[in-house]
Amino acid sequence: MSERIIGAFRVQPLGFGCMGLSHGYGPAVSDEQADAVLHEALERGVNFFDTAALYANGANERLLGRVLKPHREKLVLASKCGLNHPDAGLARRIDGRPETIRASCEASLTRLNTEVIDLFYLHRLDKEVPVEDSVGAMADLVQAGKVRALGLSEVSATTLRRAHAVHPIAAVQSEYSLWTRNPEIAVLPACEELGVALVAFSPLARAYLTTRLIDPSRLHTSDMRRHMPRFDMLNYAANLRLLDKMTPMVAELGCTPAQLALAWLLHRSPNVVPIPGTTNPAHLLENLGALQVPLGPEQMTRLNRIFAPDEVCGPRYNASTLLEIDTENFNS
Numbered sequence: 001m002s003e004r005i006i007g008a009f010r011v012q013p014l015g016f017g018c019m020g021l022s023h024g025y026g027p028a029v030s031d032e033q034a035d036a037v038l039h040e041a042l043e044r045g046v047n048f049f050d051t052a053a054l055y056a057n058g059a060n061e062r063l064l065g066r067v068l069k070p071h072r073e074k075l076v077l078a079s080k081c082g083l084n085h086p087d088a089g090l091a092r093r094i095d096g097r098p099e100t101i102r103a104s105c106e107a108s109l110t111r112l113n114t115e116v117i118d119l120f121y122l123h124r125l126d127k128e129v130p131v132e133d134s135v136g137a138m139a140d141l142v143q144a145g146k147v148r149a150l151g152l153s154e155v156s157a158t159t160l161r162r163a164h165a166v167h168p169i170a171a172v173q174s175e176y177s178l179w180t181r182n183p184e185i186a187v188l189p190a191c192e193e194l195g196v197a198l199v200a201f202s203p204l205a206r207a208y209l210t211t212r213l214i215d216p217s218r219l220h221t222s223d224m225r226r227h228m229p230r231f232d233m234l235n236y237a238a239n240l241r242l243l244d245k246m247t248p249m250v251a252e253l254g255c256t257p258a259q260l261a262l263a264w265l266l267h268r269s270p271n272v273v274p275i276p277g278t279t280n281p282a283h284l285l286e287n288l289g290a291l292q293v294p295l296g297p298e299q300m301t302r303l304n305r306i307f308a309p310d311e312v313c314g315p316r317y318n319a320s321t322l323l324e325i326d327t328e329n330f331n332s
């Protein structure tokens, strides 16, 4: 499968989402484990790595700064600003003011141990700040040589167009997978029209699509999935039944469910770049096997039907997190 384009960069079709190594799905893994999975990714030719200032309050960026430094020139390194835990508190805050973006970029450069960030995203739109102001500040960072390309995360098509008029946007990063199809409403078509990559986060539905997460009630108490409606007991039981409908296709194609889910994304559009995350080198190898899964139009249609949006039970985020999302023309 050929490389994908993100602005001026060419990347392997599957990137690597680094969040889970430090943040989100229970305690951070040990340095040894993080090093092992990152080195496996490098050896397998993965060249697009995703992090954010938010993840474990910068610890995830520090991890990448340490491990990726010797390989820096060969990689496309992406980070994000505008969503933080101020004062290391638990409550997170969206802040897209230009001065915050500038300070966040400096802090990320230091933690990432690099002179320049290849792709710098606004993690969430700050509804109190015109996107033109946030992106204007990010464009100044490009001008200053601190950032190479700009991205936006979880924005509407309208916001993308407004931002793109200020400075070319190389990528939109949004949740996109078989069970979260929202980008198909307006964002993916806008990306295709404008030549913007759609970086698909949580492409394995935070493990659901691998079929290996059977009982979310056993997740660690600090795991964020415990607060996501689709993972509550009733919804998850109903959602598990959809996975059974994938079983004949998995058998037909001789692949795993995770590979089928990633192959579906890769075949949706050449603009899509999934960034699955894992803490396990064996899972990484399995996920890369998705590149070899030959999906035809008939199989794509079957998958589209099995996971049609009204078949999936529960919203993807709880009510307070949904309020953070930029929803114009974008059904959360």
Ligand SMILES: NC(=O)c1ccc[n+]([C@@H]2O[C@H](COP(=O)([O-])OP(=O)(O)OC[C@H]3O[C@@H](n4cnc5c(N)ncnc54)[C@H](OP(=O)(O)O)[C@@H]3O)[C@@H](O)[C@H]2O)c1
Binding pocket: 016, 017, 018, 019, 020, 025, 050, 051, 123, 153, 154, 173, 174, 200, 201, 202, 203, 204, 205, 206, 207, 208, 210, 212, 258, 275, 276, 277, 278, 279, 280, 282, 283, 284, 286, 287
């Ligand atoms: N922009 C945003 O707002 C935003 C939000 C969320 C995430 N992200 C980015 O997107 C990246 C990916 O998202 P995600 O981590 O939620 O993605 P994901 O790939 O959908 O899910 C990761 C989960 O799936 C499991 N997993 C992965 N491959 C597996 C396999 N082959 N078999 C069994 N389990 C498997 C992982 O567990 P194991 O560790 O056990 O493999 C982990 O629990 C993040 O790392 C982050 O960089 C961005």
